[in-house]
Amino acid sequence: MCRKKMAVDAVPPTPKQPSPRHHNNHRKQPSNSGKSSPSHNSSTSFDPLTTQNKPTSNFTSSSTSHSSRHSLSSLRSSLPENPQLYDISEIRSATNNFLAKSYSAATTTTSSSSSSSSRCWRCNLHGKDVIIFQRKSHNELRPSSVRQKLSSICRSHHVAIVNLLGASISGDCVYLVYNFISNGANLQDVLHNKNNPGFTVLSSWMSRMQIATDLANGIDYIHNNTALDVKFVHNRIKSSSIIVTEPSFNAKICHFGTAELCGEPTEERDCDDFGGNETPKVVEEIIDEESSSPKKLTRSSSVKFNGTTGYMSPEFQTTGVGTRKSDVYAFGVVLAELLSGEEPVKYKYNKATKEYMKMSVVDTARAVAEDSGGEGEGRLRKWVDVRLKDSYPVEVATKMTRLAVECLHVDPYRRPDMRRVAGKISKLYLESQVWCDRMKIPTDFTVSFAPR
Template sequence: MILLSYQIACFYVCVLILTLATAQNTTNSTSTTITKGANVTKPGCTKQCGNVTVPYPFGIGSDCALNVRFELDCNTSDDGSQKLILGRNIVVYDISDAEFRISNSFGWRCYNSRGAVLTESLAWTRFLKTTPYSFSALNSFTVVGCDDYASITGPNNFEYGCNVSCTSTRDVIEGECIGKGCCQTQIPKGLKYYNTTMSSTENHTDVWSFNSCGYAFLGEADHFHFRGLPDIADDRNVDYLYERIMASVPIVLDWAIGNHTCTHALKSEDYACSENSHCIDSDTGLGGYRCSCNPGYQGNPYLNQGCQDVDECADHPNNSLCENICINTPGSFNCSCPHGYTGDGRKDGRGCIAPYHDQFPWIKVSAGTGVGLVTLVVLITLLYFCIKKRKLIQVREKFFQQNGGLLLKHRISTKEGGVDAARIFTAEELKKATNNYANDKILGRGGNGIVYRGVLRDTRIVAIKKSRIVDESQIEQFINEVFILTQINHRNVVKLFGCCLEDEVPLLVYEYVSEGNLYEHIHNQRGAGWLTWQNRLRIAAEIATTLAYLHSFASMPIIHRDIKSANILLDSAYTAKVADFGVSKLIPLNQTHVATLVLGTSGYLDPEYSRTSKLTEKSDVYSFGVVLAELLTGLKPIIRARDEDNKNLADFLVLSMNKNSLFDIIDGSILWEGSHEQIQKMAELAKNCLQPHGEDRPTMKEIAIELEGLRKVTGISSSSQHE
């Protein structure tokens, strides 16, 4: 069905050609450990399907697998070729010790010249939910097109999005997948299922002449290479994209047995590891374990007597291991020495030492040679570490200059008081603060990078943001933003202490804010106890006042560009702090807007900015209006409905107000606290912020004044009720 829909859509596609790394060699490869030797399956069971080896605990048919979840089918076609099948129609390419490669799931959306959706098919995968498999971090989510946005969502509010755009084939650069025709983002370990959604800003009306479709898929990152938009003389290549993705970019799954760790599994009756093997905990975060043969053994650790002793002596003929005779032992080997000789007899060990009276004439020579060799080894080792340290210093110096370190130093030295405000951290300092960026120090992951919790030498707790990529053409602007943001001293802005420029990508050091973000408190019941009407008004006023301050910042106005409830952090007193200036823009005082690549978060993105790519202060106003709508309704910015299309909260709020049904969607927990008049005024303020044209929206300063007025009135009415 998917292939048929794609063939209809391809008539409207001016092909986005992708050249993929030759994946057949990889997908047809066999695993490394459990397939060594002949004994890889249960007795009487089929060992191979096509060119894929099927090792136990997997099996073809009943009674050949550890349990029903590891059962596979082998289908034979009319031409005699065989395919290994998981479930109903998922092709298995390869099974290894920890991974599992399967056929892809592919989504697209195509438009005609009038902008109407011609055909679409979205990848929707849930089959892993009750299986021993999860999606590997070796996969990346990829979006291809010239006027498309796609997102991948999963459990626990996981959501990554990619936006692609281009105005002609010349915009697209081969091998680059960073927004021009192609966008790619990694996924975390432990994902059990995912959904994809696709949309378009202009419905491909501006790019239809050379591109009418957008594509989204999950697949192994190393098997994908973006090639651009070459000219096509005929329609023979219209199926190229679909066929290559499905045939050459597999999805990689991690697999494990059960959901218990090794500690618990060892105590259970159905422990799967056989004799001469040991248990290894799965690293997906979902529990489960795998088995591996002990050192000196090889075979299948899941079968009885599956791990067999390796005969090292037979594998190394001509006494390549021993000076005299090699004697095999379970899991290892020993070496003998001739009569009268001492030592372990190993060529990589002490060897066989001659009797004392035989070697006495050479003791001095041997001792001198030994001392000389030891001295030489010590000198070579010291030289090696000196060269290694020198190279590390050179690399860090290169990164420091490449990331604008000299420019930042110059800015600091020419700015009064700048030395204390903008600190330049060393790479070693931040490495120690995060215990070498340990996984247990991760506070969160996002599309732009990873945030770690760190402790500096002065015992300050900080949040350290490590970006994924850096645009070298924007270094001067990045340094300017870092310098200005470190000068901001506002109680409701997360303080930027400084940065580190000695790594491949810059690292930013922020103050640590302890109570998470506003999104979690609104939508995950974290704020059920404290998020009253008065506190919602206070939070809204604090955010508005902060944005008004940024928009009127003395040296150069700052447009945040990604205002959303997830970027509003809360400290221990539940005071709002605006965070994540990673995509913010500085606007020169003599300009009203700047033209930029459209960035932002679905549901919060200013529609005028999406259409024109012109960024103004009113773009932040629109996003703030969505946050107000969240505070009023308790609904998410994208409302997912089971029987109808997803709704945009901004449109839903405006529509409800136009129908005089506002109070039908207001969060029930605040209806009894605030007066309907106060709620109505806050909703009207949100509606004004959500006007489609920026010129019709109020400024953040006007919004802040109105919210402060609402707070005062609300405070008086609350006092009156208590009296």
Template sequence: MNLSTQFKLICLLSFMGWSASAAPIDPTRLSPPWPLTTDPVLPTQTQPFSSQAKPQSSGAANASGKHSEDISNKILVALIVTSTLLAAIVLFLSCFWFYRRKNFDKSNTDDQENLEAAKGISLGPILGKVGSLRIGGKKGSNTVIEYKLLVAATNNFEEDNVLGGGGGGRVYKARLGDQHLAAVKKLQGGGPEAAREFENELACLSKINHQNVIALLGYCIHGDTRLLVYEMMHNGSLESQLHGPSRGSALTWPLRMRVALDVARGLEYLHERCNPPVIHRDIKSSNILLDSNFNAKLSDFGLAVANGIQNNKSIKLSGTLGYVAPEYLVDGKLTDKSDVYAFGVVLLELLTGKKAVENVAPSQCQSIVSWAMPQLANRSKLPSIVDPVIRNTMDLKHLYQVAAVAALCVQPEPSYRPLITDVLHSFIPLVPVELGGSLRLADPAQSI
């Protein structure tokens, strides 16, 4: 029964009840239509008046009146019962109608919420997250962003908005609102392996909350296209800063030490504070992003492995040449020390300004580890391999300490490498207080 039919029925029943109450039945009208007295006779036929006839007439009248009174009482009782039933029916139908109406409204609300969830959300909640220290989806959940919003934010993914890219896809600058910027990584195709890495990154970043790990604002799946939306990192990657057009000129010695400290803090969080522990498995300069103040954050968790898996042959060998630890490359043995090795390579990049793998001939490459190792322990040669941009700008004792940490991190034997916690504590005294360390600069010339 729909709402319209229910309403009509209620109106009809109400009208019937009103009519019955408005026109009560007169009990006297229910008496027989014929007269109760006998037919008249001619006077000549009139019998003498007898005293015995009077009681008979009185008794008949009394019987007739009592009969009419009984009928009236029965009708009155019937009317009361009928009115009560009608009132109960009206009350029941009213309650039923209000119940159905309430459920109908709730159903419409739920349908609207489900529709919004299926389509995505507006940019309002996302804009509130942009610009905070740690931005991301709710813990254990991810935010779906409409594809059309990302198309509009990137101006249909035009070339002028490209921030960078690689084998995994291109990264675009997106403008959310008037002043809020974000970075959109667009992954297209790639097959099952790319889909697994996409889902793996979503799962990892939705559970990670740290100031030195990139913040995930949301994601979008549109056909074969997958998109990840991150907080904007205005100074790009460490790779672009060190090996791009500026050749590291924006990175002073104190800033490089702060970058190393930030990366160590991020890794220490993954290895020691996450439950289960997380091995990043792809630490490299292009996956270390820098914000407007050169704070460093780890990114690209598509290859990350949880649960501290060691020596698991089922894990496909992945990583970037020059950063992969020897035991993982040769034997497939993966531990947190694999990330420590990659961190050592990044530290050598910060120290020397060279790439992890340099082309020394048309068909020959040289690893930064094999090139730097013989000179790291030689104090007379060490200053000559330092990046010319920062050469002679640091305390030599600090230079020797950084070189020693780098040499330990890239040891071929994993057991000789330090824990990332030890590396973290060794860098805190090398970073100025203003940049998050404990070093108090006596010479103003050593400031940023």
């Protein structure tokens, strides 16, 4: 029986010319099998597969094209959209004609959400979870200028900056639409928990270094690395404008683009940005007040600054013009706040004088930096947040304090550039990581913002 089977297997192929279809099948066989088999049985068993190869290939290619279309659509949805200049009717519809409850997390990004000129709503717009801020416009902007600015701002993307999706203008109000960050809380609430002042989720040194690194890189990007001709100024750096996300405690900067779109006076701003060859309104008010000195200064003619107490640089308090150097000063305040765990400004009651004394984190940081080194190490340890439980590299903390004081210099020209600040903090972050590895301190644990 074996001989008979071998005889059948050894039958050579017929010399008859195969049909074109069979010829193609025989040409495909070597590419699939790698070499020709001497077995007729294997050849015959292969033929049905080759006859079904064509429809299977069609099905596979169809499936592949379908999956590729799906991956392309998912990729397209993940890419940033073009900036949108929303119609005011869309904003009204999303906020229920502005009757929806204002977002209460102060909050998340603004300390003046209760003001009628600065409110915010969390809502759904075009199928996205967004937060809409209402801001007062300082100058009448031309639609073409707004569209150009919006396009420049929305083309700027950084992992440490909350994306601006679009804006809308109605009367003297500007409505700014940002992505809503759901998995985090603002730095002010994280550091200064009024319900439990002795607790913070930022109880490790590396978590605070992570936030400082993210902030420095984000501001450096805004000032120097947007790859655009526009020189951006944030003008709203403060702890309530910074979102700390869990579980990795990364920081995100809010309100990027507000200063430009609201027409706030900043450095290197052209008169064309204000709708023509006109002087900005703030400057006009200053001129009127100076020229009419006998007049009594009234509330309606005074100049309002969009600053927050404790974060305004000396020159900003004088001129009201935001600059990159005033951003550096505000960052120095946040850095000192991050190191000490103290609020920028607070009042302490003195029992002896029976008066309230103003305590500034800027003044205490300068005093600590002057005494740092040697015997001053004890003062540094008293100043650094006690909730860190004295578990941090003292040398790195000293360098971070000195860097914060450099940013807080009274002379704006002696403050460092954010590129230099970001480079220094990145280096100190690596030194802190080496210290943690040497001390065997765990850095991969997670803490939730949610209540227990």
